[in-house]
Amino acid sequence: MSANAVEGRVLILGVGNILWADEGFGVRCVEALGDRFAFPPNVTLLDGGTQGLLLIDPMREATHAIIFDAVDFGGAPGELSVVRDEAIPAFVGARAMSLHQTGMVDVMALSRLLGWQPDALTLIGVQPVLLEDYGGSLTQEVRAQINPALDAALSELARWGVAHAARPAFGEDADIVTPALALHLYEGGRPSAEAACRMGDERVLAQGGLNGGRAA
Amino acid sequence: MTLQTPNGFSLDNSGQRIVVDPVTRIEGHMRVEVNVDANNVIRNAVSTGTMWRGLEVILKGRDPRDAWAFTERICGVCTGTHALTSVRAVENALDIQIPENANIIRNIMQLTLQVHDHIVHFYHLHALDWVDVVSALSADPKATSELAQSISSWGMSSPGYYRDLQNRLKKFVESGQLGPFKNGYWGHPGYKLPPEANLMAVAHYLEALDFQKDIVKIHAVFGGKNPHPNWLVGGVPNPINMDSVGAAACINMERLNLVDGIIARCIEFTDNVYLPDLMAIASFYKDWLHGGGLSSKSVLSYGDIPDRANDYSASSLLLPRGAIINGNLNEVFEVDLTAQDEIQEFVSHSWYKYADETKGLHPYDGVTEANYQLGPNAKGTRTHIEQIDEGAKYSWIKSPRWKGHAMEVGPLARFVIGYVQNKPEFKEPVDAALRQLGVPLTALFSTLGRTAARGLECQWAARELQRQFGRLVANIKAGDTTTANMAKWTPDTWPTSVRGVGFTEAPRGALGHWVKIENGKIDSYQCIVPTTWNGGPRDNEGNIGAFEAALLDTPVADPKQPLEILRTLHSFDPCLACSTHVLSDKGEELTTVTVR
Numbered sequence: 066m067s068a069n070a071v072e073g074r075v076l077i078l079g080v081g082n083i084l085w086a087d088e089g090f091g092v093r094c095v096e097a098l099g100d101r102f103a104f105p106p107n108v109t110l111l112d113g114g115t116q117g118l119l120l121i122d123p124m125r126e127a128t129h130a131i132i133f134d135a136v137d138f139g140g141a142p143g144e145l146s147v148v149r150d151e152a153i154p155a156f157v158g159a160r161a162m163s164l165h166q167t168g169m170v171d172v173m174a175l176s177r178l179l180g181w182q183p184d185a186l187t188l189i190g191v192q193p194v195l196l197e198d199y200g201g202s203l204t205q206e207v208r209a210q211i212n213p214a215l216d217a218a219l220s221e222l223a224r225w226g227v228a229h230a231a232r233p234a235f236g237e238d239a240d241i242v243t244p245a246l247a248l249h250l251y252e253g254g255r256p257s258a259e260a261a262c263r264m265g266d267e268r269v270l271a272q273g274g275l276n277g278g279r280a281a
Numbered sequence: 282m283t284l285q286t287p288n289g290f291s292l293d294n295s296g297q298r299i300v301v302d303p304v305t306r307i308e309g310h311m312r313v314e315v316n317v318d319a320n321n322v323i324r325n326a327v328s329t330g331t332m333w334r335g336l337e338v339i340l341k342g343r344d345p346r347d348a349w350a351f352t353e354r355i356c357g358v359c360t361g362t363h364a365l366t367s368v369r370a371v372e373n374a375l376d377i378q379i380p381e382n383a384n385i386i387r388n389i390m391q392l393t394l395q396v397h398d399h400i401v402h403f404y405h406l407h408a409l410d411w412v413d414v415v416s417a418l419s420a421d422p423k424a425t426s427e428l429a430q431s432i433s434s435w436g437m438s439s440p441g442y443y444r445d446l447q448n449r450l451k452k453f454v455e456s457g458q459l460g461p462f463k464n465g466y467w468g469h470p471g472y473k474l475p476p477e478a479n480l481m482a483v484a485h486y487l488e489a490l491d492f493q494k495d496i497v498k499i500h501a502v503f504g505g506k507n508p509h510p511n512w513l514v515g516g517v518p519n520p521i522n523m524d525s526v527g528a529a530a531c532i533n534m535e536r537l538n539l540v541d542g543i544i545a546r547c548i549e550f551t552d553n554v555y556l557p558d559l560m561a562i563a564s565f566y567k568d569w570l571h572g573g574g575l576s577s578k579s580v581l582s583y584g585d586i587p588d589r590a591n592d593y594s595a596s597s598l599l600l601p602r603g604a605i606i607n608g609n610l611n612e613v614f615e616v617d618l619t620a621q622d623e624i625q626e627f628v629s630h631s632w633y634k635y636a637d638e639t640k641g642l643h644p645y646d647g648v649t650e651a652n653y654q655l656g657p658n659a660k661g662t663r664t665h666i667e668q669i670d671e672g673a674k675y676s677w678i679k680s681p682r683w684k685g686h687a688m689e690v691g692p693l694a695r696f697v698i699g700y701v702q703n704k705p706e707f708k709e710p711v712d713a714a715l716r717q718l719g720v721p722l723t724a725l726f727s728t729l730g731r732t733a734a735r736g737l738e739c740q741w742a743a744r745e746l747q748r749q750f751g752r753l754v755a756n757i758k759a760g761d762t763t764t765a766n767m768a769k770w771t772p773d774t775w776p777t778s779v780r781g782v783g784f785t786e787a788p789r790g791a792l793g794h795w796v797k798i799e800n801g802k803i804d805s806y807q808c809i810v811p812t813t814w815n816g817g818p819r820d821n822e823g824n825i826g827a828f829e830a831a832l833l834d835t836p837v838a839d840p841k842q843p844l845e846i847l848r849t850l851h852s853f854d855p856c857l858a859c860s861t862h863v864l865s866d867k868g869e870e871l872t873t874v875t876v877r
Binding site: 112119 | 346347353401449
């Protein structure tokens with residue numbers, strides 16, 4: 066076991082489905098982190114989407130991991146939380162991710178069953194405001210937590226002894242997320258509510274969302 | 282009340298009602314309700330997709346060259362196959378021809394997905410319907426070793442290996458964090474394997490988990506990255522440059538060697554682990570031949586893996602194409618995805634609205650307008666349904682039909698069609714498996730047959746993967762390194778108004794995307810996904826779909842632990858993420874089984 070992340074392998078993983086409003090928080094965080102900062106070669110930034118079992122491998126290779134995710138931990142909508150190590154399963158267990166209901170808790174359980182013992186694992190989660198808005202993007206409350214989430218990740222990395230540097234302001238995009246799905250293109254290309262048939266069904270709109278949701 | 286369906290099934294909803302919601306170990310959300318008679322045999326089945334879908338509408342107005350990237354995000358398992366279907370639809374609309382290498386590389390991507398998905402499905406989503414994990418704890422490691430060595434030459438099979446594994450499993454179970462094992466009906470009388478076979482299967486569950494991560498490295502080589510590989514309208518995104526060293530997005534010698542090695546291991550694992558396990562498990566369940574449903578009556582495959590670039594006719598497709606109806610196994614009909622009177626979607630029992638719901642709509646004219654209403658006999662409230670009224674609208678999935686017929690799609694459908702067409706690569710493995718188990722051809726039309734067809738297809742796909750890879754290497758050696766045709770990349774080269782269809786055989790069945798492009802932007806986009814075919818509700822004539830048909834006549838040992846229902850539904854490898862969208866409040870994931 067390497068006590069110091071400088072000698073180990075660091076994974077920064079964003080998970081969730083960008084097509085479901087605040088579900089995209091994790092992916093948007095790792096996208097923003099990659100666009101703004103550069104890291105040493107032993108640090109991997111990964112847009113994990115909802116790829117359940119496919120995330121076991123990058124997880125297992127990591128001695129230190131940060132996971133960005135939208136998590137239902139019963140807090141106020143938009144609340145950011147940082148949870149570490151043994152405390153994590155209880156939190157991510159609240160909500161299945163996607164792959165055949167292989168949520169992050171299952172990914173972690175299976176990784177451990179295969180012998181994975183990370184030195185450090187940190188979950189940076191946001192309590193979603195709205196999920197039931199297909200094709201929608203982050204709500205204002207959740208979007209406002211991207212910068213604090215990145216700050217939390219950077220201070221976690223600093224604690225582990227991992228350096229970072231700001232990218233040039235107009236530098237190359239890191240392309241962590243498929244370019245066609247980059248946040249500004251994704252939001253800019255969204256059809257109107259009328260065109261996209263986003264109205265008129267209370268099961269989709271009125272009742273949806275973890276906290277009572279609302280229409281976009 | 283007893284009801285005869287036009288497609289030959291008898292339904293009786295008078296008995297005790299069992300509700301399973303949600304069905305676990307699937308992608309997406311579904312609910313099933315069945316009625317059992319006095320002997321606990323299923324006499325009526327109701328399959329409900331409990332999620333609303335809206336993929337079609339979020340693509341409107343977007344650049345058709347980007348559609349694949351959106352479709353890749355629909356769900357956690359079908360990433361590549363949606364992306365491939367999408368680029369094919371756009372190429373069909375714009376009449377773009379792709380180079381031979383691009384076709385081969387896409388075949389490699391798709392076959393890799395088939396192998397990966399089938400292995401993951403068998404071990405990680407379906408095996409637990411046949412294998413009792415808790416029983417494995419009482420197995421004798423030495424006897425397990427003897428069993429394993431009697432069925433396969435696979436190396437990891439010593440008594441010490443099984444003893445270690447059993448200890449790891451014990452620790453895992455004792456830790457209380459059961460993860461994927463937590464929702465099992467352990468100890469259920471429906472489990473028939475001896476403890477040693479259970480332990481062997483659990484060992485291979487873990488080995489498969491370890492191996493599956495390597496399979497998908499092929500996607501990273503040709504698609505640039507995982508878990509979301511890149512695709513390209515007009516070809517494939519990564520150039521071939523045999524002189525390059527280390528460049529991330531190039532196909533070079535080092536990467537081709539990596540692919541070659543992974544393919545060899547796919548064949549080895551399928552031949553020495555997956556198939557022996559499948560046959561060993563099947564030998565204990567060959568008296569449990571329920572779940573045939575539509576498979577002996579009406580099956581459909583669009584076909585896939587074009588042997589010749591840009592030729593999507595039946596003669597070019599290595600996975601067979603065709604339709605069988607009314608149980609007539611002597612005739613396979615040709616399928617035309619563009620014919621207005623062939624593929625149509627009905628909504629008389631779906632929570633959507635058509636101007637005239639007695640008629641179906643071809644996907645080019647598809648309408649996705651929500652209309653959520655419960656029937657007069659439903660129990661509960663609109664947000665907490667206790668019991669569905671299947672006489673009215675009852676699912677977020679539409680009912681697709683081929684010339685009015687409900688069809689089963691998937692590996693079993695493909696193998697039945699290939700078998701009937703006398704294609705040796707499909708007929709011979711089926712006959713050999715039936716011989717080995719000592720069961721007649723009719724045994725193929727069952728839950729077990731569906732599970733077996735998937736394994737046989739995995740074996741076929743692994744070998745075809747190797748053949749396609751050989752063709753790619755030969756082309757490169759002959760100096761052909763072209764991977765994309767960018768002549769019609771820019772929208773100014775496109776007609777103002779075009780439409781096209783793309784199709785694939787996804788691991789779980791026939792998948793089609795229909796796109797209309799107006800002035801360079803997507804005007805309409807319709808998908809019909811495999812689970813729509815299999816899991817859709819009844820149509821206005823009363824024909825039932827594949828899920829509902831497959832559940833009928835199955836005895837349920839304990840209505841409170843409906844293992845048999847899950848076993849049959851899982852055999853389809855359901856994936857509802859793209860057919861529908863979640864609506865459960867509070868994000869509850871716990872399955873509740875209600876017996877009324």
